[in-house]
Amino acid sequence: MTTPTNSTLTGKIIVVKIGGSTLGAGDSTVPDIVNLWKQGAKPVVVHGGGKVISDWVSKQGIQPEFVRGLRRTNGATLDVAVAVLAGLVNSQIVAEFQANGANAVGISGVSGGLLQAEILDPDLGFVGKVVRANAEPVEAVLNSGGIPVIAPTALHLFPSESGEDRILNVNADTSAGHIAKAIRSDQLVFQTDVEGVLDARRRLIPRMTRGQAHDLIASGIAAGGMIPKIEACADAVSVVGSGHIIDGRLAGALLACARGEDIGTRIT
Secondary structure (H helix, E strand, C coil): CCCCCCCCCCCCEEEEEECCCCCCCCCCHHHHHHHHHHCCCEEEEEECCHHHHHHHHHHCCCCCCEECCEECECHHHHHHHHHHHHHHHHHHHHHHHHHCCCCEEEEECCHHHCEEEEECCHHHECEEEEEEECCHHHHHHHHCCCEEEEECEEEECCCCCCCCCCEEECCHHHHHHHHHHHCCCCEEEEEECCCCCECCCCCECCEECHHHHHHHHHCCCCCCCHHHHHHHHHHHCCCCCEEEEEECCCCCHHHHHHCCCCCCEEEC
């Protein structure tokens, strides 16, 4: 039986950032995205995988190093990160979409020069700062009726020496923001494990402007992994319709967000 399209969702491009370990019993992330797709929306999935990378780095006997809270990525760690993100995690997520009846296509930020980056900080090694994005690889999958599932790697634009690795590891949240801007999506949605952005009293902030978002970071109220999500939304909404940070643990939360219901935090 064919799922009827929803006129409010038809043709709506929604970039959804999910974690790299969102699959499993009781997790509605993939079914919700498939439901959006079946109702006529055009979801674009960007996934992380930091925890899985850490597990595999340990299995390889590589001692993790961190600089100001960020993982230092040497050549050996980069090899593991790329293999895990663009190989294992990406393939697992694509397989889950296929099992749920959707046509998903796995690509990485390197594919077609989707994400192009320079070294963020020499102390961090092969960690990239995205400087531009190419919409064409994503648009090609969307135009074919598929769901792009994107691993956050990037082309290294300025290798300092011949033979240096041309792939960089990049932050998945930041990558999602750049991709949303490049394809001029209608929405950018981050699935998290909290109800949204919280104020100093731990109360949900339902709506924020770009300026308020930056103030929240500057004041130290927003911290840790929430910072790149807020920054990505604040940067993207100059082009993207709206940015959202929602509780991905709630079944149907993504569908409600896509329909314009008040859920989580909306940044405009």
